[in-house]
Amino acid sequence: MTLRARALAPYLFILPAVALFATFKLYPIVWSFLLSLFRTEGTVQSFAGPANYARLVNDALFWTALGNTGVILVVQVPIMLILAGALALAFDSALLRLRSVVRLGFFLPIVTGPVAYGLLFAVLLNPQSGLVNWLIGVDVPWLSDKFWARIALGLALTWHYVGYNAMIFLSRLQSLPRDQYDAAAVDGAGTWRSFWHVTLPGLRPVVLLTVVMSTIGTLQLFDEPYVLTRGGPDNALLTLGLYLYENGFRYFDFGYASAIAYALAVVIALLGVVQFRVLRDKT
Amino acid sequence: MMKELVPGFTTEFPGVKVDVQDVGNPAIWDKITTGLAAGGQGLADVLHIGVDYLPAYIEKFPGGLADLNTLGAAKHKDMFAPGLWETVSRDGKVYALPWEANSAGFYYRADLFERAGVDGEALQNWDEVIEAGVKLKEKTGVRLLAIDKAATQADSANLFQCLMQLQDSFYFDMQGNITLDSPAAVTAMTIIKKLNDAGLVADQGGGWNTMIGLIKKGGVAVQPMPTWFGGIIADTVPAEKGKWKVRLPPPVTAGGKVSALVNSTHLAVAGSSENQAAAFAFAEYVLTRPESQVHIYKGKGIAPALLAAYDDPVFHQPSPFFSGQKMGEIFLDSLRQPSYVTNYSADYPRALKLVDDAQSKVLLQGADPATVLRQAAEQLANQTGRKVVR
Numbered sequence: 001m002t003l004r005a006r007a008l009a010p011y012l013f014i015l016p017a018v019a020l021f022a023t024f025k026l027y028p029i030v031w032s033f034l035l036s037l038f039r040t041e042g043t044v045q046s047f048a049g050p051a052n053y054a055r056l057v058n059d060a061l062f063w064t065a066l067g068n069t070g071v072i073l074v075v076q077v078p079i080m081l082i083l084a085g086a087l088a089l090a091f092d093s094a095l096l097r098l099r100s101v102v103r104l105g106f107f108l109p110i111v112t113g114p115v116a117y118g119l120l121f122a123v124l125l126n127p128q129s130g131l132v133n134w135l136i137g138v139d140v141p142w143l144s145d146k147f148w149a150r151i152a153l154g155l156a157l158t159w160h161y162v163g164y165n166a167m168i169f170l171s172r173l174q175s176l177p178r179d180q181y182d183a184a185a186v187d188g189a190g191t192w193r194s195f196w197h198v199t200l201p202g203l204r205p206v207v208l209l210t211v212v213m214s215t216i217g218t219l220q221l222f223d224e225p226y227v228l229t230r231g232g233p234d235n236a237l238l239t240l241g242l243y244l245y246e247n248g249f250r251y252f253d254f255g256y257a258s259a260i261a262y263a264l265a266v267v268i269a270l271l272g273v274v275q276f277r278v279l280r281d282k283t
Numbered sequence: 284m285m286k287e288l289v290p291g292f293t294t295e296f297p298g299v300k301v302d303v304q305d306v307g308n309p310a311i312w313d314k315i316t317t318g319l320a321a322g323g324q325g326l327a328d329v330l331h332i333g334v335d336y337l338p339a340y341i342e343k344f345p346g347g348l349a350d351l352n353t354l355g356a357a358k359h360k361d362m363f364a365p366g367l368w369e370t371v372s373r374d375g376k377v378y379a380l381p382w383e384a385n386s387a388g389f390y391y392r393a394d395l396f397e398r399a400g401v402d403g404e405a406l407q408n409w410d411e412v413i414e415a416g417v418k419l420k421e422k423t424g425v426r427l428l429a430i431d432k433a434a435t436q437a438d439s440a441n442l443f444q445c446l447m448q449l450q451d452s453f454y455f456d457m458q459g460n461i462t463l464d465s466p467a468a469v470t471a472m473t474i475i476k477k478l479n480d481a482g483l484v485a486d487q488g489g490g491w492n493t494m495i496g497l498i499k500k501g502g503v504a505v506q507p508m509p510t511w512f513g514g515i516i517a518d519t520v521p522a523e524k525g526k527w528k529v530r531l532p533p534p535v536t537a538g539g540k541v542s543a544l545v546n547s548t549h550l551a552v553a554g555s556s557e558n559q560a561a562a563f564a565f566a567e568y569v570l571t572r573p574e575s576q577v578h579i580y581k582g583k584g585i586a587p588a589l590l591a592a593y594d595d596p597v598f599h600q601p602s603p604f605f606s607g608q609k610m611g612e613i614f615l616d617s618l619r620q621p622s623y624v625t626n627y628s629a630d631y632p633r634a635l636k637l638v639d640d641a642q643s644k645v646l647l648q649g650a651d652p653a654t655v656l657r658q659a660a661e662q663l664a665n666q667t668g669r670k671v672v673r
Contacts, residue, residue, distance in 0.1 A: 041629070042343025043320065060662060126489050129496060144433035144488045145647065233433030234643040249316055250632045252343045 036258035045255070052259035062260065064235050065243040066267075068150075069219055072239075076154040077214045084162050084210070085203070088169030103170075106163030114160070118227030121156040125228075143229050146236035153237055156224055161217075165210050172206040173199070208279040212272055219268050240264050287582070288575050292568045299561045309437075312336060319344040323555020328562035332379060334370060334547045335631050341378050342629040349552040350376040354563040359571050363588045366544055366622030379549035380570045381588035385509035386531070386617035387445045387543040390516055392504045393528040393606055395423050406533040409446070409474045416483040419504055427483035428505045429497055430475070432646040434639035436490035437632075441545075442507050443642055446471035448543035449535050451623040454634040454663075459626065460672040461663050463634060464656040470535060472652035476645050484646070495519055507532060509545045510614045514584030517604040524604045531617055542617035544625070547588060586614060593618075630667045637663055 039048040056062050090096060091103050109117065124131050125142035133140055142152045176199065184194040222241035225231055231238040231246075240260060248257035286303045293299060304327065306314055311331070318326035319340060330348075332340060340347055356377045360368050367381040389403075396403045399422040401415040416427035431439035447453055452467035462468070478484050485503050487493040497503055498519050506512060513529060531541040550566040552559050569575050576587035577595045587593070598611030628634075637659040644650035660671045 042339075043322070043347070044343060044345060058665065122489070126493070127486065128488065128493060143435065144486060149433075229433065229435050230437070232435060232639070232643060233647060234640050246636070249313060250636075251630070252316065252320070252339060254320070 032258040032261055035255050036262055038255040040253060040255035042252040048255065052256050053263070055256060056259060056263055061235065061238065061243060062240075062263075065238045065240045068235075068237065069221065069239050071150065072154070072157070072218050072221065073215060076157055077211070077218060079154075080158045080162050081165060081207070081210055081214065083158065084165035085169050087162065087166035088173055089199075091166065091170050092173045103163075103167070107167055108163070109160045110164040112160070114223035115227055117156065117160055118224045121152065121159075121224075122228050125152050144233055146233055149229055149233060149236045153225060153228060156228070157221075160224075161214070165214070168206050168210055169203065172203055176202040204279065208275065211279065212275050215271050215275065216268055219264060219271075240267075285569060285579070288569055288578065291575075292565060295568070296561070296564055299558075299564070301565060315340070318553075319347040323347065323553055326553045326555055328553055328556040328558050329566055330551045330553055331382070332549050332551050334549070334625070335627055335635075337371070337379060337549060337551075338373075338627050339629040339631065340551075341373050346554045348378045349554045349556065349559050349563075350378065351380065351552060351563060352377045354552070354560060356380065356563070359567075362571060362590065364544065364590060364618045364622065365620070366624045367547055367588050369624045370547060371549055379551035380566050382548045382550055382570055383511065383585045384547045384588035384618055385511050385545055385586060386614050387449065387541075387545045388507070388509050388512065388529055388614065389532040390506040390508060390513060390527060390529050390605075392425075392501075392523075392526055394526040395419060395425055395504045398423055403528060404530060408533055408537045408539070409477075409535060412533055413474075413477055413481055413483065416478065416504075417481055420483060423504075425501065425504050426485045427478065427503065428507060429485040429487040429494065429503045430479075430642075430646065431488055431490060431493075432479075432484070432486045432643060433488050434643045435488050437635055437639065439490075440635070440638045440642045443471050443475055443638065445507065445509075445532065445543060445545050446474055446535055448545055448623065448625060449532060449540050451540065453623075453625045453627075454631070454638065455626045455628040455669075456672060457624070457626050459628050460670045461634075461660050461667075462672055463638070463660040463663060464653070464671070464673065468656050469653045472642070472645060472656060474535070475642065476649075476652055479646050480649075510586040511584060513602075513605065513610055517602075521604075525606050527605050529605050529608060529610055529613060531613065540620075542620040542622075544618070544622045586618075590618075630663070630669065633666055634663055 036052055037047065037049060038045045039051060087106060091099065091106075096102065112120075122143065125133075127133060127139065127141050127144050130142065132142070140148055142148050180198045180202070181194055184198050189197065220241050221239045222245065225237035225239055226242055226245075229237050231242045241264075244257050244260040244264070247253045247260065289301045289303060292301060315326065315330055315332070315336075318324060352375070359380065363381045364384045367384060368377075371377055371379045371381060391403045393403060396415070396419065399415070399419040401418055403415075406412050406415060412427070420426060428442070430442060434440070444453075447467055450467040450470065452462065452465055454461065454463045454468075456462050475484075485497060487497055495515075498506070498516060506516060516527060517524075532543075534541050550570060552562040552566065556562050569579075570589060573589060573592040573595065576589050576592035577597060579585050580587060580592070580595075581597055592598075593611070593615050598615060599609060600611070601607040602610045641650075641655040641659045644655045645652055663669065664671050
């Protein structure tokens, strides 16, 4: 083999991945940015510069969607991650019987597609004919009241993702070095102190990972609110992803939809940077 | 049902192969939209399009639908119910042939009405409907009607829209201006609010299945639904034969209109189609031959826009399910009336979303109809650049 071919080989190996990335990721990313600078009505397009971005600022529904997403981020994500952490500790406990069955039970929901479990919750929580209201014997207006619709979405999301996040926490818990616990014990630390000073700091990298992943997932949320209530009632579950879809595929306004997508990308990037700064390993 | 017409068509037009695909609603809108956005890729030759989407396709995808005048559509102009040719035409071009024409209707449980001592035929306006509803609820415990209060489906404001159309009014005027907070709109939404405040409206969140479930349970006494829905009721509760009646909706104000063409569907030919002549021939075969339309009506109860089809006796027979009433004639009378031409405009989907939200606010939070409609009109103006006319 000549030296030249040798030098070329690595590029040839990554070529398929790069070609796929360029076709299916890079091209749409660039194209949708260009599209966001056009006023579009179906296939009728005219250059509009930053007009679509200016529209975002005055669009009450855009801010509603951003606010809804913010509420989920501030309320549902922390609750779910704390639950996931607690579950991970339980999974790790020597006292737990039937460990693999229990773990599997909590992990399985993630295997269900978002549309499938969204539909499942819509049926279970149907205020008129749902199993949940029948079981609790109270007519809770799940899905038809702004507050309860948000609770329903939170329940569905937590059910789906909590086991998955618990597994990530568990994998880290099991790789924490034993000697740190031993050292803490020698220094006289009890269970609580060693949890606070050894376990929690040790979990920092996975906390960062799960927080960032949940944040991105929340900002891109689409399937569950769409299936549960189509974003209603009165936009209580309208997310940025849903609003983007409506503008593109309901109203044929692909330029504006692209502008929403880019606004979303900027928000995700900003939050990502902040989270990395706050939670990164300080050692 | 269209499939059953294919063999007849291929005998008359040998050499043309027809494949009818049932895509389902609303998936078909996504399929047609993405097809048009991609310049016609993956589109069928003939497309089934409802009145709610047709203007948007015409305006936002120029060339997406073929001009049927070049294929000889003009000769069919006077065959269809009044108002429909205007619906399918734009600036001298014709983009589709009308298929089904649905008039506003009012199906009610005559047995329950009788028990409450109310004559359904005699209701003269919606104040009387509300009064009747109150009596009905007292005597039978059954609510008058149902609305998807949280707007889980896009069509949850059907009754509001129908009440506007009964007043010769809509979300847009013929010039495309926004008339979403017109006096007619406020009147319509106020009726909805009064019905709800009187405790007469059951919630049918979840759409179709909940609606059918309510009919099966006998949960509501009235279905203010158009022509096509009669067959659905008869199929859903066959045992209630003779207990149901049908009439045109009571006018909004005494002496007002009782007829409104609330929706229609059409067959269009894709602009990208390489077989436009054959595609148009098929649309003609299905839509302009009375035999074809009578066949479809007998199978599925789909009311034709083609007036000649109504000469068939099937439209003039008493219906055992509807207490021996001649249902076909009731709706034919409505269809023959001069029709208000509804301008759905290219922004109907946006308007509908805002109307759904406004209605939810009224039904779930007791909001004031005039206020929510004004907000909706302003938001629509902001989104579309259209003017609000008051």
